[in-house]
Amino acid sequence: MDAKDCEGFEDLLVLHGYGELDAQEGARLEAHLKDCPRCASAREDLRRVGQALDTVPVPMPPPERWDGLAAQVLALAAVPAGRRRGSISSLARPGLVRAAAVLLLVAGALAVAAGLLGHRETAFDAYAQAIRARNDGLLERLATEFPDSDLARVARDLSPRRMDAADPGPPLPRDHVVVHWETAASYLRQRIDLSPSPGDRFHLAEIYLAKQDRPEALEEYRAVLRDYPDSQFAMLAGLRIEQLAQ
Amino acid sequence: MDDPGQALAVRYQMGRDPADFERLVLHYRDRVYRVIYRLVGDADEAMDLTQEAMLRVHRSLDQWDHRAAFFTWLYRLAVNLAIDHHRRRSRDRAVPYGEDFPFADPRPGEVERYDEDEERDVLLLRVRRAILDLPEAQRAIVVLRHYEHLPLARIAEVRGVALGTVKSTLFAAFRSLRRALEAEGKEKV
Incomplete structure (x- = not known):
């Protein structure tokens, strides 16, 4: 039996090892293995790889370092993102964890109180809301109510409806997004974390492009092509990659 | 699937009771930490990212629409968080992938x-x-x-x-x- 006869069987061995083959495919593979020393040897190799993976431990944190994690998270949640300080890993001594959580709770409450007293909806707030909710109506309101803000222009340019067109158009002007690109990218990344979509990844790439970060933009465009080859955004991403290659 | 965490997540989503959040964190923190650790290879970073993941759960739980099981939604959040973190870290340090692990x-x-x-x-x-x-x-x-x-x-x-x-x-x-x-x-x- 030569290598050509074995094409595909090695991949099936991986699925077989994880119990992901149906009975028929499993029987076909087993029959092949009886007559094929090459694939039998490959199976042994894969078994060794699996055993090697099993040797890698995870150092779990001692329980006392996790104390107060939930309280700490709730405290952090009350602090505006720009003012957040402190991470659980920096609280190395277990005795400090509870005290730090209490301090954070106090700081968070003060920050919330200050925020409520001085709160005024800004273009930034509305933009963030709109991006998170992918809300066309809110994007329009933002563009109407804060027509001169940078973020309103960004919001107009990033409107999902714009992406329905077959032609993505020229790259966004740099001054539209450069001021707040990081915030916009951060919100899009959060959305992608929660619910990946080709549209958000494409928008993220557009922001990188506007920021003139070509390597990062290319990476995102390629991710759209790779992960969502059947979406309309794959075509748009392909066009952008061609533009960048010129 | 009989994942008790699913019921906890629904309860917290509906009631926003901090005690439910604490139970939810307790239920999932080790699994989330383990996945993140294996992706970033650093215990302290994995702890910080676990904290960040739980913060995002608290802030974004309303966006979980129950079409996927809660732990699927949570794993997605944790994996993407770890990958993005590592990508940014590698880029910021301009060190070839894997060499600073x-x-x-x-x-x-x-x-x-x-x-x-x-x-x-x-x-x-x-x-x-x-x-x-x-x-x-x-x-x-x-x-x-x-x-x-x-x-x-x-x-x-x-x-x-x-x-x-x-x-x-x-x-x-x-x-x-x-x-x-x-x-x-x-x-x-």
Whole structure:
């Protein structure tokens, strides 16, 4: 039996090892293995790889370092993102964890109180809301109510409806997004974390492009092509990659 | 699926009772930490990212629409968080992927700690290197399948890609791992 006869069987061995083959495919593979020393040897190799993976431990944190994690998270949640300080890993001594959580709770409450007293909806707030909710109506309101803000222009340019067109158009002007690109990218990344979509990844790439970060933009465009080859955004991403290659 | 965490997540989503959040964190923190640790390779960073993941759960739970199981939604959040973090870190430090990982080479004292079984240590370091050298997408799928025992169909949900993509990525990962371990084994001889 030569290598050509074995094409595909090695991949099936991986699925077989994880119990992901149906009975028929499993029987076909087993029959092949009886007559094929090459694939039998490959199976042994894969078994060794699996055993090697099993040797890698995870150092779990001692329980006392996790104390107060939930309280700490709730405290952090009350602090505006720009003012957040402190991470659980920096609280190395277990005795400090509870005290730090209490301090954070106090700081968070003060920050919330200050925020409520001085709160005024800004273009930034509305933009963030709109991006998170992918809300066309809110994007329009933002563009109407804060027509001169940078973020309103960004919001107009990033409107999902714009992406329905077959032609993505020229790259966004740099001054539209450069001021707040990081915030916009951060919100899009959060959305992608929660619910990946080709549209958000494409928008993220557009922001990188506007920021003139070509390597990062290319990476995102390629991710759209790779992960969502059947979406309309794959075509748009392909066009952008061609533009960048010129 | 009878995951008690699912009921906890629904309760917290409906009532926003801090006591429910504490139970939810307690239920999932080790699993989230484990996945993140295997993706970033650093215990302190994994703790911080676990904290960040729980913060995002608290802030964004309203966006969980129950179409996916809660733990699928949570795994997706954690995996993407770890991958994005590592990507940014690698870019910021301008260090080639994998070369600044604490486990890519022995830390001071690490070899001494294990010197009762040196051969096992060498293997361990080789395997860690091989895993950390995998591209992010491949590493994520190996972690979810091999260590977290998620079925491939569930992994496709977590990663937001087609089942075929998960399979081909897993095959590629195993080919790379096999090659890497064989090559390193030969080098050592």
